[in-house]
Amino acid sequence: MEIPPVWQTAIRILIFFLIAYIVHRLGRPMSSRLLKLGRFRPRRERPSPEREKTVQNLVASTITVLAFIGAFLASLVQFVDLDTLFWVVGLFSAAFGLGARPQISDFLSGVGFLFEDTFSVGEKVEIMGMEGVIERLNLRTTYMRAPTGELYTIPNGEIRVVRNFSRGRFSTVDIKVKVPTEYLSQTLSLLETLGMDAVSLLPNLIEPWQVLSETGAVGQHTELTLMARARFGKAADMRPRLLTLVHENLSEAGITLAD
Numbered sequence: 563m564e565i566p567p568v569w570q571t572a573i574r575i576l577i578f579f580l581i582a583y584i585v586h587r588l589g590r591p592m593s594s595r596l597l598k599l600g601r602f603r604p605r606r607e608r609p610s611p612e613r614e615k616t617v618q619n620l621v622a623s624t625i626t627v628l629a630f631i632g633a634f635l636a637s638l639v640q641f642v643d644l645d646t647l648f649w650v651v652g653l654f655s656a657a658f659g660l661g662a663r664p665q666i667s668d669f670l671s672g673v674g675f676l677f678e679d680t681f682s683v684g685e686k687v688e689i690m691g692m693e694g695v696i697e698r699l700n701l702r703t704t705y706m707r708a709p710t711g712e713l714y715t716i717p718n719g720e721i722r723v724v725r726n727f728s729r730g731r732f733s734t735v736d737i738k739v740k741v742p743t744e745y746l747s748q749t750l751s752l753l754e755t756l757g758m759d760a761v762s763l764l765p766n767l768i769e770p771w772q773v774l775s776e777t778g779a780v781g782q783h784t785e786l787t788l789m790a791r792a793r794f795g796k797a798a799d800m801r802p803r804l805l806t807l808v809h810e811n812l813s814e815a816g817i818t819l820a821d
């Protein structure tokens with residue numbers, strides 16, 4: 563029994579989208595194999611595991627988009643000839659470009675993230691005033707987990723400014739000490755000398771600290787701020803060590819800290 567032409571067309575279209583679905587399912591393994599080629603590069607030029615995971619997600623989503631676009635175009639060929647198809651695709655692209663401008667912007671931004679390496683999976687960032695850790699991203703959307711557990715779903719086209727905490731060169735450590743004003747000159751001299759020595763005493767301290775007076779007020783007591791730079795991510799560990807070092811040296815010099 564011969565299959566009616568309508569059903570033949572429907573079966574072909576079903577096969578096109580079935581192939582696209584199979585390609586979609588194979589997209590992640592295919593992208594993983596492509597990234598393994600990077601292992602032949604010199605070790606110093608290899609991307610980090612986070613970068614590899616990010617690129618894998620973007621490449622897999624690109625394969626999926628291209629597969630379904632191909633299935634859609636192949637389905638159109640079943641109804642119109644190629645010359646007409648070019649006109650239809652042109653008109654459709656113009657209409658789609660106007661009606662789906664946000665989605666196109668999302669995809670183009672996703673492609674930009676693929677090459678610019680703005681952030682990677684696992685990095686802590688701030689996007690649109692929201693902080694969190696990047697969990698996953700594709701060509702259209704970035705998924706960010708907030709410290710309180712919520713999952714932010716952010717269209718890539720909305721991302722303009724990214725604050726990446728995971729790529730800082732240093733962390734700032736500020737401590738405050740309040741000393742009697744009569745010992746201010748002695749305290750400044752001691753802190754400046756101690757700041758030079760602290761670089762060798764505290765391995766995570768990058769450079770000598772700066773001694774500042776944020777208020778500029780002078781009374782019975784003067785509050786001083788020690789602004790130091792620690793190695794990235796070591797600020798919390800450095801703060802008690804700095805406090806201990808400063809307190810011990812001021813106590814040895816007979817300078818009592820005020821409450």
